[in-house]
Amino acid sequence: MKILVCISHVPDTTTKVKFVDGDTKLDTTGIQWVINPWDELSLTRALELKDDPSTGVKSVTVAHVGGAGSEPTIRKALAIGADDAIRVNAEPADAYFVAAQLAEVAKKEQFDIIMCGIESSDYNGSTVGGMLAEFLNIPSVSAVSSLKIENGQAVIVREIDGGKETLTVPVPFVAIVQKGIAKEPRIAAMRGIMMARTKPIKLYEPIAIEPLTEYVKFELPKPRAACKFVDPENPKQLIELLQNETKLI
Amino acid sequence: MSVLVYTENWDGKFKKLSFELVSYASKIAEMTGTSVTTVTIGDMADDELKTLGRYGAEKVICIKNDNLSVLDNRNYATVLAQVAQSEGSKVIIVANNNRGKAIAPMLSVKLKAAIGAGVSQLPLSINPFTVYKRTFSGSSFAHVVLKTDVKIITLAQNSFDIIESNRDVKIEKIDVQIDVPKTQVKDVQKQTGKLLLTDAEIVVSGGRGMKSPDNWGPLVELADLLGAATACSRPVSDEGWRPHEEHTGQTGKIIAPNLYITVGISGATQHIAGVSGSKYIVAINNDKSAPIFEVAQYGLVGDAQKVLPKLVEAVKEIKGK
Ligand SMILES: Cc1cc2nc3c(=O)[nH]c(=O)nc-3n(C[C@H](O)[C@H](O)[C@H](O)COP(=O)(O)OP(=O)(O)OC[C@H]3O[C@@H](n4cnc5c(N)ncnc54)[C@H](O)[C@@H]3O)c2cc1C
Numbered sequence: 001m002k003i004l005v006c007i008s009h010v011p012d013t014t015t016k017v018k019f020v021d022g023d024t025k026l027d028t029t030g031i032q033w034v035i036n037p038w039d040e041l042s043l044t045r046a047l048e049l050k051d052d053p054s055t056g057v058k059s060v061t062v063a064h065v066g067g068a069g070s071e072p073t074i075r076k077a078l079a080i081g082a083d084d085a086i087r088v089n090a091e092p093a094d095a096y097f098v099a100a101q102l103a104e105v106a107k108k109e110q111f112d113i114i115m116c117g118i119e120s121s122d123y124n125g126s127t128v129g130g131m132l133a134e135f136l137n138i139p140s141v142s143a144v145s146s147l148k149i150e151n152g153q154a155v156i157v158r159e160i161d162g163g164k165e166t167l168t169v170p171v172p173f174v175a176i177v178q179k180g181i182a183k184e185p186r187i188a189a190m191r192g193i194m195m196a197r198t199k200p201i202k203l204y205e206p207i208a209i210e211p212l213t214e215y216v217k218f219e220l221p222k223p224r225a226a227c228k229f230v231d232p233e234n235p236k237q238l239i240e241l242l243q244n245e246t247k248l249i
Numbered sequence: 250m251s252v253l254v255y256t257e258n259w260d261g262k263f264k265k266l267s268f269e270l271v272s273y274a275s276k277i278a279e280m281t282g283t284s285v286t287t288v289t290i291g292d293m294a295d296d297e298l299k300t301l302g303r304y305g306a307e308k309v310i311c312i313k314n315d316n317l318s319v320l321d322n323r324n325y326a327t328v329l330a331q332v333a334q335s336e337g338s339k340v341i342i343v344a345n346n347n348r349g350k351a352i353a354p355m356l357s358v359k360l361k362a363a364i365g366a367g368v369s370q371l372p373l374s375i376n377p378f379t380v381y382k383r384t385f386s387g388s389s390f391a392h393v394v395l396k397t398d399v400k401i402i403t404l405a406q407n408s409f410d411i412i413e414s415n416r417d418v419k420i421e422k423i424d425v426q427i428d429v430p431k432t433q434v435k436d437v438q439k440q441t442g443k444l445l446l447t448d449a450e451i452v453v454s455g456g457r458g459m460k461s462p463d464n465w466g467p468l469v470e471l472a473d474l475l476g477a478a479t480a481c482s483r484p485v486s487d488e489g490w491r492p493h494e495e496h497t498g499q500t501g502k503i504i505a506p507n508l509y510i511t512v513g514i515s516g517a518t519q520h521i522a523g524v525s526g527s528k529y530i531v532a533i534n535n536d537k538s539a540p541i542f543e544v545a546q547y548g549l550v551g552d553a554q555k556v557l558p559k560l561v562e563a564v565k566e567i568k569g570k
Pocket residue numbers: 013037455456457458459460481482483484485496497498499500501512513514515516517518519520523533534535536539551552553554
């Protein structure tokens with residue numbers, strides 16, 4: 001079995017974002033780039049499955065759509081333990097564009113399980129995984145919090161609104177993963193970092209795809225009203241304030 | 250034409266979220282000079298279907314087919330695409346919840362329709378069709394132009410107020426041709442009798458400052474008295490002090506209640522990422538320099554264990570209990 005993990009390259013989650021060019025573009029000065037937190041967990045789970053011989057998982061490949069500037073993120077994924085990587089050499093114009101590029105890669109390379117994170121922490125789309133599955137005409141399962149392989153069969157737990165479902169689905173499929181898929185992200189050890197240097201990153205040129213959306217402007221959230229402090233000796237005052245001012249109690 | 254809304258139902262019933270979606274759709278129908286059609290999947294009574302007219306739906310399509318009894322993302326997307334095409338819908342609205350997120354991207358590819366994902370307001374303009382959505386996990390918002398003829402919006406829960414606009418509804422019950430689902434559900438575990446975190450208008454949330462899993466009693470009591478759901482920060486669920494479903498934040502649930510009361514939560518960026526859509530945030534924390542006070546509108550600097558019982562008393566007094 002072959003697993004593909006799709007990774008997105010995003011600003012570190014503590015970044016205070018700023019915009020340039022008349023608020024049309026992210027100001028990338030000083031930004032630390034990381035693997036999208038969900039994708040890091042998804043890679044971790046893929047590697048755990050590969051570590052267990054009973055699953056029959058033979059290889060874990062990572063794929064990323066991005067310019068040469070994102071190679072360090074790919075190397076990081078290789079250092080964590082992916083066997084090889086694919087980079088589609090294009091700026092990720094929008095989710096549709098990215099999914100279409102990943103679909104081309106997946107068609108050529110043939111994977112059994114494709115894993116995507118439930119959202120990318122930059123544009124918060126939650127759409128690439130589902131689009132990718134549809135481009136490939138294969139099933140997708142979303143909000144996956146557990147993925148096991150038992151007797152060659154994928155057994156999945158997904159979160160539904162108000163509960164959980166355990167299900168099976170035939171390969172190939174796309175698993176769109178969320179909290180629970182792995183406990184802690186695996187981190188790269190020294191040996192992994194050394195080995196990553198020589199692992200292959202296959203380069204694909206993009207296919208021609210028109211993005212369907214255009215980000216025309218960014219803005220920061222409106223400032224919130226300043227905090228009103230209540231007397232710690234008199235917590236009742238807090239309840240009164242909430243009752244009178246928010247009318248929610 | 251028509252604006253199409255996918256209204257999920259829970260064992261044959263709609264809930265507030267369904268009414269938010271229909272209210273939102275009727276506003277868009279008004280802006281674009283058309284009407285609202287809804288589509289729901291499952292076995293539903295006419296009386297329940299009719300309630301959608303109260304929020305502006307003119308046509309309610311109800312589809313029943315055994316192959317749709319489990320959520321198979323592709324089957325659902327196929328059915329919705331068929332309805333959208335036969336209705337000639339140019340705008341399709343779904344909830345940005347687990348189910349909506351599962352279906353919308355497939356629908357987007359089927360119809361080659363741009364998605365505005367996690368939208369929290371009415372479109373800023375119709376021509377070009379520009380939506381307003383959260384980006385960088387709530388630390389910014391973007392104006393996004395959906396460039397295709399057909400557009401899909403996934404609407405954030407609790408971001409749009411219900412508007413009543415009574416309409417006569419036409420109910421249409423139809424069957425469809427659909428394949429046996431590839432997704433085979435073996436077991437369902439439903440959270441019963443408990444207010445869902447994503448549905449709650451008030452949420453009381455505890456962090457590491459609660460010190461121990463044994464201290465949750467008064468927090469839960471406060472939540473019960475307020476008709477609130479309970480939540481927690483990530484370390485709390487990681488430690489197993491509280492169930493995983495309660496974890497809010499970047500890597501947990503993203504919620505937007507009217508009132509979010511935090512107790513012993515420091516207010517890390519990743520926590521705030523999941524709750525910044527809350528109308529009011531309350532912070533109870535013993536460290537007055539904790540970043541949570543920067544995003545809170547009401548604050549109390551004090552020890553959680555001392556404050557909580559007093560809050561419980563105060564609420565009991567108000568509620569006359
Ligand atoms: C990639 C990534 C994703 C993450 N995702 C999430 C996420 O989704 N959700 C999330 O919550 N975190 C997330 N985190 C973790 C986040 O960075 C913080 O570590 C976490 O939110 C802190 O939880 P806390 O506020 O409960 O604990 P702490 O930061 O330890 O804060 C505890 C607070 O309680 C106060 N306190 C202590 N004793 C008392 C007392 N007796 N009475 C009152 N107050 C007291 C302290 O002053 C302190 O402010 C993520 C981190 C990373 C790197």
